[in-house]
Amino acid sequence: MTSGSVSARQHGSLAWLVLPALVIFTAFGVIPLIGVLLLSFTSWNGIGEITPIGFENWVSVLTDPGLVHSLGVTFLIMALSWLVQTPMSILVGVFIAGQQRYRTVLAVLYFTPLLLSSAAIAITYKALLDPNFGLGASLGIPLLVQNWLGDPVLAIATVVFVVSWQFIPFHSLIYQGAVRQIPASLYEAARIDGAGRVRQFFSITLPQLKYTLITSSTMIVAGSMTLFDLIFVLTMGGPSDATRVLALDMYLRGFRGNMMGPASVIALIIVVVAVLLAMGVQRMGGKDANESRLEGA
Amino acid sequence: MDQNGFSRRSFLAMAMAAPLGMSALASCGTSGPGQARSGEASVWYLTGQPQEGLRKASVDAFNAAHPDGQLAATFFENDAYKTRIRTAVGANQAPTIIWTWGGGGLRDYVRNGQVDDLTEWFAQNPDVKSKRFETSFGAATIDGKIYAVPCEQVSPIVMFYNKQLFEQVGAQPPTTWDELMALVPVFNNAGIAPFSLAGQSRWTNMMWLEFLFDRQGGPEVFDAIAAGEPNAWSHPAAIAGLTKVQDLVRANGFVNGFQSIAADANADQALLHQGRAAMMLHGAWTYGSMKEEGGDFVPSGKLGWVPFPAIEGGAGDPSTGVGNPASFLALSSQASEEQKTIAREYFKSGLLTDADVDGWVASGAVPIVNGVDSKFSGPDAPFQQFVYDTATQARSWVHSWDQALLPGPADEMLNNIEQLFSLSISPEQFATNMNAVPSS
Numbered sequence: 207m208t209s210g211s212v213s214a215r216q217h218g219s220l221a222w223l224v225l226p227a228l229v230i231f232t233a234f235g236v237i238p239l240i241g242v243l244l245l246s247f248t249s250w251n252g253i254g255e256i257t258p259i260g261f262e263n264w265v266s267v268l269t270d271p272g273l274v275h276s277l278g279v280t281f282l283i284m285a286l287s288w289l290v291q292t293p294m295s296i297l298v299g300v301f302i303a304g305q306q307r308y309r310t311v312l313a314v315l316y317f318t319p320l321l322l323s324s325a326a327i328a329i330t331y332k333a334l335l336d337p338n339f340g341l342g343a344s345l346g347i348p349l350l351v352q353n354w355l356g357d358p359v360l361a362i363a364t365v366v367f368v369v370s371w372q373f374i375p376f377h378s379l380i381y382q383g384a385v386r387q388i389p390a391s392l393y394e395a396a397r398i399d400g401a402g403r404v405r406q407f408f409s410i411t412l413p414q415l416k417y418t419l420i421t422s423s424t425m426i427v428a429g430s431m432t433l434f435d436l437i438f439v440l441t442m443g444g445p446s447d448a449t450r451v452l453a454l455d456m457y458l459r460g461f462r463g464n465m466m467g468p469a470s471v472i473a474l475i476i477v478v479v480a481v482l483l484a485m486g487v488q489r490m491g492g493k494d495a496n497e498s499r500l501e502g503a
Numbered sequence: 504m505d506q507n508g509f510s511r512r513s514f515l516a517m518a519m520a521a522p523l524g525m526s527a528l529a530s531c532g533t534s535g536p537g538q539a540r541s542g543e544a545s546v547w548y549l550t551g552q553p554q555e556g557l558r559k560a561s562v563d564a565f566n567a568a569h570p571d572g573q574l575a576a577t578f579f580e581n582d583a584y585k586t587r588i589r590t591a592v593g594a595n596q597a598p599t600i601i602w603t604w605g606g607g608g609l610r611d612y613v614r615n616g617q618v619d620d621l622t623e624w625f626a627q628n629p630d631v632k633s634k635r636f637e638t639s640f641g642a643a644t645i646d647g648k649i650y651a652v653p654c655e656q657v658s659p660i661v662m663f664y665n666k667q668l669f670e671q672v673g674a675q676p677p678t679t680w681d682e683l684m685a686l687v688p689v690f691n692n693a694g695i696a697p698f699s700l701a702g703q704s705r706w707t708n709m710m711w712l713e714f715l716f717d718r719q720g721g722p723e724v725f726d727a728i729a730a731g732e733p734n735a736w737s738h739p740a741a742i743a744g745l746t747k748v749q750d751l752v753r754a755n756g757f758v759n760g761f762q763s764i765a766a767d768a769n770a771d772q773a774l775l776h777q778g779r780a781a782m783m784l785h786g787a788w789t790y791g792s793m794k795e796e797g798g799d800f801v802p803s804g805k806l807g808w809v810p811f812p813a814i815e816g817g818a819g820d821p822s823t824g825v826g827n828p829a830s831f832l833a834l835s836s837q838a839s840e841e842q843k844t845i846a847r848e849y850f851k852s853g854l855l856t857d858a859d860v861d862g863w864v865a866s867g868a869v870p871i872v873n874g875v876d877s878k879f880s881g882p883d884a885p886f887q888q889f890v891y892d893t894a895t896q897a898r899s900w901v902h903s904w905d906q907a908l909l910p911g912p913a914d915e916m917l918n919n920i921e922q923l924f925s926l927s928i929s930p931e932q933f934a935t936n937m938n939a940v941p942s943s
Contacts, residue, residue: 251911253593254615337760338779339770355763356702358925444703445762446925447918461586463914 239477246470252461263467273472275447276455277479279362283451284430286366287373291426292419294374299381300411313382317375324372328439331368355441358448365437365449372436373429377422384418385411424487431480452476543573544838544845546600547588550578551769553791553866554655560862565853574600574849580767582704589910592617592835599838599846605642605651605831606906607913613645618833619843622648628851635855636871636894639829642902651831654854656788656868657894659826660710663789664782665775666807668695676782676809680718680747683812687754690781696758698751699780701766705917706905708924710784710825711751713901714811715744718819722899728937729907736937740818745923745930747814752924762925769796776800784811786826787890791866794883801867802882808889824897827906829871869894915940 246263250256267273302313319327334341335354342350354364392410401409434453437443443450443458450458452472460469548558555578562576577598579587584602591597592612601618603609612618625632631652632640639653664676672693677683690697701707716724720740727735735741751757758780764770772789774780776797783789794801813821832854834846853859855872863870867883869890879887905913919936922928928936 251611252589253611253617332763336764336770338758338764338774353760353763356760361763441763442703442765444921444925446922446927458914461590463918464589464910 239474242470242473245466246474248467250466251464252466253464259467263471267468267471267475272447272450272455273475276450276452276472279447279449280430280433280451280453282362283366283369283433283449284427286362287369287430288423288426290366290370291374291377292422294370295377295422296381296412296415296419298374298378300385300407302378303382303385316378319372320375320379322372324435325439327368327372328436331364332440335364356445358445361441361445361449365440368440369430369433369436373426377426380418380422381415384415388414420487420490424484427483427487428480431476431483452479543575544599544842544849545575545577546602546832546846546849547584547591547598548576548578548602549584550580551767551792552795554788554868557655557859557862557866561853561856561859562849564856564858565849568852569845569848574845574853582765582767595837597835597837599835599842600849601833601835603651603831603833604827604903604906605653605829606902607909608906609643609651609831609833610645611909612833613650617836618650619836620648621650621652621834624847624850625649631851634872636829636873638894638897638900639871641900642828642906643831651833652850652854653829653871654832655830655870656863657826657828657871657890658786658788659824659890659893659897660714660784660811661787661790661808661890661893662782662784662811663775663793664807664809665778665780665805667805668693668778668781669807671695672781676807677812678809679812680814684750684754684756686781687751687756691755695778696774696780697756697782698758699771699774699783700757700761701764701771702757702761702921702924703763704766705921706903707766707771707785708748708920709904709917710786711748712744712920713825713904714784715747715814716741717823717825717901718811718814718821719744719747719817721818721820722823722901725901725904725907731941734934734938736934737931742930742934745933749923749926749930752926772796776806788868790883790886791868794867804882806886808886810893820898822893822897823899823901824893825901825903827903828894828900912940 245256247258247260248256249259249262298316302309302316332355333339337343337351337353337356340350340354342348342352352360355361388411392414393406396406396410430451432453433451434457437449437451437454438457441449443454453476456469456472456476459465459472463469546562548555558578559576562574566573588597588601588603592601597617601612603612609618635653636657639657640649643649643651643653662676668690669676672689672695674686674689675682677686687697713725720738720743724735724738724740727738728741758764758774769789769792771783771785772793773796775783776793790801790806793806797806800806810821811825813819832850834843834850838846855870860870860872860875861878864875864878864883864887867886869875869887871894876888876891879891905917907913908916916937919928919933923930923933
């Protein structure tokens with residue numbers, strides 16, 4: 207194969223294609239990032255003078271136990287979301303990748319959460335889970351009458367559940383696409399060798415989904431780092447600070463506490479941690495991440 | 504093979520992650536509705552009936568009477584408004600007329616030159632000043648100058664109770680803190696929450712402490728805090744008040760799940776008027792909302808009210824009022840002269856007009872107009888007289904803490920209050936945390 211020369215030729219003639227994306231990314235990603243970096247060395251309450259104060263914000267944020275707590279909550283929600291979303295998404299994705307007619311109907315139902323905004327989902331769940339006026343109290347089901355959003359442990363579980371409910375359809379869609387790319391010949395060969403459905407799933411489907419898994423995980427990790435709107439509406443970081451994830455911590459410090467400096471520090475921490483995590487997840491795929499899995503098939 | 508794939512992908516991941524993070528920062532910066540068309544002034548108000556309708560009616564009436572100078576009103580939810588208005592003011596995108604609670608928030612605007620001094624304007628329009636309660640000007644006055652026009656209603660914090668539930672368990676509303684604590688098991692045993700509380704909103708919890716500090720130690724306790732005296736939060740009366748609140752939380756005094764209830768949706772009021780909670784400490788403005796939303800609860804006389812209980816041996820005066828002495832409208836210094844003219848005209852002829860006052864009175868509120876008690880009649884009169892007397896006879900008045908302090912320290916305080924109510928910090932830790940917060 208001469209993939210090296212092909213890619214070189216593409217680089218030569220098609221490099222300008224990256225320009226629009228680069229312009230947009232610079233305008234909305236890089237320039238604000240520089241602004242945030244500058245703000246992180248200043249003291250600003252949002253309406254007064256911006257005064258430079260050196261590394262004071264960095265020292266105060268990095269020594270604040272609240273930062274460790276928020277990082278912990280963020281990673282906990284990230285890990286739990288991944289553990290819930292990944293197996294569910296793979297199963298749903300593989301299931302709806304089939305060709306039978308009824309699966310299309312089910313797929314439409316599964317994908318409904320994708321159409322809803324996070325704020326709408328959060329408001330709905332907040333109403334449904336209300337211990338006094340919610341679903342459990344209205345239907346008289348004692349099991350559902352829990353302090354879902356008022357108990358620290360239950361609140362984390364509820365957030366993970368709602369996040370998963372919202373995003374499993376999206377990841378299922380990715381897996382569905384990937385499963386449909388797997389050549390039928392692989393399964394035919396396996397059947398001839400006498401492999402059953404379960405064996406086919408673990409020996410063909412799952413290995414073929416490796417890079418999709420990495421893509422999906424990258425999105426879960428990056429998405430968890432910036433998870434904000436849903437928690438903002440659902441719990442406001444509460445009870446107390448039990449669900450105060452990093453992005454919410456940034457917002458609350460900046461816009462409720464009117465301390466733009468420390469909020470900027472947190473914003474930069476989010477960017478750095480998200481990039482490091484995304485790189486880490488990519489590395490798990492090995493160096494040949496973009497190499498075709500179909501070679502030799 | 505493409506060796507660059509790795510870095511390019513992570514670049515993409517960053518490209519995806521970074522704007523998401525930024526969008527959280529940016530989402531509050533756009534203030535489209537605040538931008539009035541040229542020749543038009545704007546005002547931002549709070550939502551929530553019946554107040555929202557009255558505010559809208561006053562703007563509509565003003566616009567009808569002044570076809571040449573139009574005023575555009577935009578409405579925001581209470582908690583969202585607090586962040587939104589600050590962001591808008593900071594970005595020089597403020598509306599012409601800034602609705603505020605006065606106190607520390609207003610002081611912050613004044614300090615940064617964002618609002619106009621209205622002292623002279625009041626001197627030129629003495630009727631505007633003499634019409635209003637004298638007490639309403641305290642929170643609008645910074646360093647001897649008046650920066651906002653008091654308007655709307657006086658809102659002391661009142662202990663509301665559901666008379667029907669008290670009859671059901673055969674109890675009387677509490678007059679002392681010990682009686683209050685004794686009622687907690689009575690209601691819990693009857694399957695009724697003793698107190699409704701929208702704990703997620705935080706300032707709702709704060710109202711309890713405002714009373715407890717004052718009843719326990721008198722107004723000096725919070726005055727020392729507001730003045731920034733060292734270790735003011737560690738005053739023995741403060742510690743005693745903080746401890747009493749935690750006693751009440753531990754005794755299950757508040758409704759199940761109070762930590763996740765937000766006041767903006769009036770769920771806390773619904774608990775009271777639907778008979779799920781026996782009592783509620785809340786602003787007088789909730790009388791109007793309960794009247795509006797509670798079916799026959801208010802009209803049929805099931806809503807009762809008493810002053811906050813006294814504390815045995817406490818130094819405070821049980822007549823002291825707590826709450827918002829009025830609402831305030833400030834004039835943005837960034838507005839054009841044309842807009843300011845419209846705004847001043849609105850201050851003079853659009854606020855607390857006869858129709859406006861009648862509207863507030865009819866909603867069950869007490870507008871801040873001297874002698875307005877002569878207008879009280881009908882089923883709301885007893886409550887209105889109670890509020891009027893509280894407002895005019897109180898020997899001292901505790902302005903809401905989160906509005907009395909500057910916004911930064913106020914937010915720190917609310918964070919700590921939230922943790923105090925969820926029992927994750929002790930009263931002593933609360934005091935230590937708060938003593939460390941600079942007061943300015």
